[in-house]
Amino acid sequence: MIAVIIKFKVKPNQEKVFVDNWKKLTQFIYKYGNSLGSRLHKEDNLNYIAYAQWPDKETLHSTESELPIEALEVRRRMRGACESVEKLLELELIEDLLK
Secondary structure, eight states: OEEEEEEEEEOTTOHHHHHHHHHHHHHHHHHHSOOOEEEEEEOSSSEEEEEEEESSHHHHHHHHHHSOHHHHHHHHHHHHTEEEEEEEEEEEOOOOOOO
16 A cells, blocks of 8 residues: 655635645545545644555556546646645555554
8 A cells, every 4th residue: 555645835715725626636536546545634724734545556656647637627726726735755554553
């Protein structure tokens, strides 16, 4: 299993636009890109951290080509609400002790 951690710095007054489109994009990625889902965490007022999982690196790296055209517009709106988007880590799972 592969986990990716991404940091989003959201523009002031764009939090709702960001979260709404993050949810829509995540649903597209789950349905068409075969991800295992994602969680969004709030670090402070304008900084968010997302944690997403895929079964393997091949699935992660082929996700983009699997998405419908509508997902690209959702991604554009989500990123438009951000000052920056930074992939912090791409991690391989070694042990899983979460319930």
